[in-house]
Amino acid sequence: MYKNDNSHVMLKDVVNDIKDITKNPIYTNNYAYVFNGVIGGVVAVGEYQGSYVAKEIINILEGNKEEYGILPKPSGVFMFDYKQIYKYNIDTLKIPKDSTILNKPKYKLLLPKSIKITIFIVFILLISIGIYVVYKFIAERKKSTRNKQLYEKAKEREKLKTDFIVNMSHELRTPLNVILSTSKVTELKINNNDYDNKYLLEKLEQINKNSNRLLKLVNNLIDITKFELGSYELKLENLNIVEVVENIVLASVDYSTCKYIDLIFDTEEEEIITAIDEDKIERVILNLLSNAIKFTQKGGSIYVYIKRVKDEVFISVEDNGIGIPKDKINEIFNRFYQVSDTLKKHEEGSGIGLCIVEEIVNLHGGKINVYSEVNKGTKFEIILPIYTVEKNFKNLQIKDIQQIVKLEMSDVDTKEN
Template identity: 50%
Template sequence: MIFNSNSFAYKTPVVSIGINEHFTLSEKENEYITGVFEIEDNLKYLNMLIDINPELSNLIIVSDKSKYSSIIKENINSVSYLTSKPIEISFIEEEYLDNVLINLKKVASPQSAILIMGDFKSSDENIISDLSVIIDSIKSITDAPIYTKVPSYLYAGAVGGVMKFGENHGYIAGEIISKLLLGENIKNLNSIHNSLYLTVFNYDALNYYNINPLLLPKGSLYINKNKFDLLLPRPLKYLTWSTLIIITLVFIFTIFKYIRDKKTATLNKILLNQALENDRLKTNFITTISHELRTPLNIILSTTKLISLSIKKSIIDKEYLLLKLDYIENNSNRLLKLINNIIDITKIESGFLTPNFAMDNIVEVVENTTLSIIDLAKEHNVNIIFDTEEEEIMMSIDRIMIERIILNLISNSIKFTKSLGTIYVSINKKNDNVIISVEDNGIGIPNDEIDNVFHRFHQVDSSLSRHNEGSGLGLFIVNSLVNLHYGKIEVFSIENIGTKFDITLPIFITNVTNDDNITIQPLEQLIKVEMSDLKEK
């Protein structure tokens, strides 16, 4: 009886915690006593250990000589005959860890399990041993799994088991006391019986002893378990992870193969389209070249026949003869330009076209080239305006290539600029570069064609080519000649507004001068060749 008239707590509200023996309160005592009344009942624990360890035949209970350990021993002895399977239960009650280890060596076997509780001293220092040291010491002498009822042993490395956490008792007791202090009648605060036991296991220890998690009680809690740790027996865990890894690898391989195949299919489609486009361009090129060759040849042959007939009939008019000879010369130049372009493309693609760099005044070269064809442009009702802010820019260039670039761009502008249109040619210096611009107010280039104008064999539109002669090689060659000068060419165009070509060339110096260069072709002859197809505009 914990409540009688001689007690200091007689008829005083009492909050009790930690009762571990069977007892009952009288009706009068229930009016003044409440709290957490946990009764030590280990039958559930013993049956759980038998379920977890199917081969268990010997349970070794390791404890100190405390009152709590004695109560545990008494309770276990009282229920041991009720277990689901008969097992041998032996007790090791020692004060020192060394004695515990000696006794364990004698009784532990492969079919044993250990239930540990209490504190143990080290014999050399006579102080309480650290719980993790106790667990490691037992592991060093036996492979028997170590279970416990004490949370601190759980955190020290024991497997775990059925246990109660003191902090839960304290929390509930604190709530009860708070309600009493706030005026709550103790009669309204019911006692709590046997509701705070939890089955808690150390996931690392389960793995260490190869314990099947599927045999653990449902609703168990786990410490040291990560998000992706599996509650499966080791073989099944390995199989699951292996399967997941294989599935992941297969998935990754499938995705990789899909992406690779898709890229390959896309690349093949691009290559096919490029091949078809190249085939189309080559076909168009052959058709255009055939026309370009046939037209001047027909003119030359026809003119030759006319001259021949005039001579045979003794009808020779000097002006008539000079006119026909001019036809022959111009169309011969057209053939020469076409052949030169084809040869240049072959050299460009094989890497054999090399510039003859020499120091020159590029302003003078561009200006002279532009002014030399002003009269020719006027014959087509097109004005040419040249402008520059620089009088002289000395740099290393291939004079003939620069002249061909300018003549080709102006020739294109004349072809596609309507009557009374204007072409603007300018050259200026910006930092260490020279900027050459050729701009017209002609028919412009469609947006979807701008990216293709420098491609080999490309002509903006077949309908244009029927009105303006050309092989589709000019701008490709221009771009290549600019690249040989380590420069770049850009095109800006608005349809029906006009087109502008900007050439950027880096200024660099060499020791070669034009006096040393013996391969310079006269500008007049170059103009006749490069501008020969304007006669048919």
């Protein structure tokens, strides 16, 4: 085809001009147009026609009359452009099966768009289901593992509770037995008039000491219950914490002296005013001192030190006693835990004192650190924030500090070693 100026017109341009006029699909029987943007159709292909005519001539020359009659058969072939089929949304199911499809990608299927969309949706669904199944499998496995861990943890906790109850029963029974046996022996002595004042005082001291042990155990159990219920309260006063700690340390010297242990107090500052519950802080220090005295051998030493760092006060209680294994340090504040049976054989204790210590320190907004090495000693370091309160609680009760120390030190063996 040529323009008015005899210049050649490109077939693609012709097809594009037709497409500008109509949006309908363009069919052709011209082989050349199939490659230039039309859908195709029954196309006369010169190569096929030449091959057909050649076969006819050979048949005629060879006298194969039975194969005559091929000429009336249509010489066109079904030929379509893959891209144009989908561009015009042609129903592929209506395309003859023996059609030649041009421009078809290697892995593409000649299917209707609706079926392709359905296959795609099914494929996405299968992938989604697969992902969901894998997710559920992993989630269930994690859940199973987590449940197993929770079960093991609960089982371990129940064991600790059982051990705690058994140990607590022992702790309660021991002083009760001492009180009962001492009372019985004293009663016999009195009935037989076989006694003196010194003897009676010694027996009364035993009864008093074990009564204090019972009272300490009961107090600890009550406090643990209060912690669990969230009803444990602080009565804050703006006090000189250095003086509070020093007084309680000095009142404890007699208990360390009985075991030939040096108890030393030192401070960098003489006055650090901060809001504390005096009774609770005294109890914390006494508990740490009690443990230090119980687990420090004859001739050892305990060092109590206070310093101020910016807006915090550091109180450390350090001994050179038997120490705590590193793998047990994280467990010592567990209310149902004791470090080892070996320690139980050396000293008595319910194992809940350090739990109360940590709870009290936490209520004061502080924290407690532990540094220990077996056979070298242990250091407890309490860090409390320094601040004051406007509503200052005034403790008007007259305290007997010696009685407080006697109560908290009731499980410390005061016999000379």
